[in-house]
Amino acid sequence: xxxxxxxxxxxxxxxxxxxxxxxxxxxxxxxxxxxxxxxxxxxxxxxxxxxxxxxxxxxxxxxxxxxxxxxxxxxxxxxxxxxxxxxxxxxxxxxxxxxxxxxxxxxxxxxxxxxxxxxxxxxxxxxxxxxxxxxxxxxxxxxxxxxxxxxxxxxxxxxxxxxxxxxxxxxxxx
Ligand SMILES: O=P(O)(O)OP(=O)(O)OP(=O)(O)OC[C@H]1O[C@@H](n2cnc3c(O)ncnc32)[C@H](O)[C@@H]1O
Ligand SMILES: [Mg+2]
Numbered sequence: 001x002x003x004x005x006x007x008x009x010x011x012x013x014x015x016x017x018x019x020x021x022x023x024x025x026x027x028x029x030x031x032x033x034x035x036x037x038x039x040x041x042x043x044x045x046x047x048x049x050x051x052x053x054x055x056x057x058x059x060x061x062x063x064x065x066x067x068x069x070x071x072x073x074x075x076x077x078x079x080x081x082x083x084x085x086x087x088x089x090x091x092x093x094x095x096x097x098x099x100x101x102x103x104x105x106x107x108x109x110x111x112x113x114x115x116x117x118x119x120x121x122x123x124x125x126x127x128x129x130x131x132x133x134x135x136x137x138x139x140x141x142x143x144x145x146x147x148x149x150x151x152x153x154x155x156x157x158x159x160x161x162x163x164x165x166x167x168x169x170x171x172x173x174x
Contacts, residue, residue, distance in 0.1 A: 001027050004065035006034035006055030010136050012071045015155035019163060030065060034058045036072055041120045045085060045101075048074030052089040053097050060091045067092055069162065071155055073135075075107065075115055082107045084121070084140050088158040090166055098169070100161035103154045105144055 001024065005016045008031050017029045035058075036042070036051035051072040060068025068091040076085050086102035107121075114124055122135035129143050139151025 001067070002063070002065040003027055003029045004059035004063035004068045005029060005031040006036075006059030006068065006070045007031065008033045011139060011151040012155055015071070015152045015159050016069050018152075019156050019159035023160075023163060030063045032059060032063055034062065034070070036070075038072075041115060041118070042072060042074035043115075044074065044076055045087065048072045048076075048085055048087045049089070049099060049101075052087045052099070053091075056089040056091040056097060057095060060095070067166070069159070071158065073121070073139075075111075075121060076104075080106065081109065082112050082115070086154060086158060088155075088162055090162040092166065092169075098162055098165045100158050100165065102158040102161075103141060103149070105141055107140065107144075 003016060003020050005013050013031045020027045020029060034055045037054035038047045038051040042048040042051050052070040055070030055072065056068040059070065070089045072087050074085050076083050083104045083106055085104050088100045090098045111124055121140060125134040125140050125143065126132050134143065138147060141154050142150035
């Protein structure tokens with residue numbers, strides 16, 4: 001079975017690889033950089049979900065896979081402040097999509113202006129934490145949880161929710 005991931009970000013690819021290779025026999029995980037079809041920095045749940053779905057379907061198509069997976073990070077305004085959000089989608093053999101949402105965590109108020117001006121969270125996080133490539137490693141969630149939950153671990157949870165739904169639908173519909 002071939003699984004295609006619509007990103008080359010190691011936090012994303014390794015999350016998919018570790019989840020599927022551990023839980024499903026004879027899986028090959030391929031990855032390719034796939035545009036999300038939405039803004040580089042999605043600004044709502046809807047836009048982030050749309051990006052995840054687009055990446056899942058395109059990855060499946062471009063890599064000629066059985067199943068495609070899209071993982072997308074975004075930000076959402078709430079009455080309690082600006083939050084990081086995480087969404088994922090799995091495109092199955094019939095191109096039907098399963099969706100799963102992940103962790104949310106508040107972002108500092110000072111991030112609001114640069115994000116609204118069109119900057120991406122990745123570089124803002126690098127400046128804030130005085131590190132480089134945060135998005136590829138611990139992620140914002142790792143920084144703001146003191147390293148207790150990193151981006152890959154958070155994405156593994158999403159991948160398990162996708163895989164579990166996929167198995168549930170297979171058992172139900174054959
Ligand atoms: O190569 P791709 O797959 O595009 O990976 P990415 O890191 O850009 O991730 P997304 O496109 O899913 O996320 C949209 C933006 O939000 C940023 N982002 C999302 N989650 C993040 C996190 O946990 N830490 C740092 N930046 C994050 C990301 O860097 C982008 O600027
Ligand atoms: Mg991106």
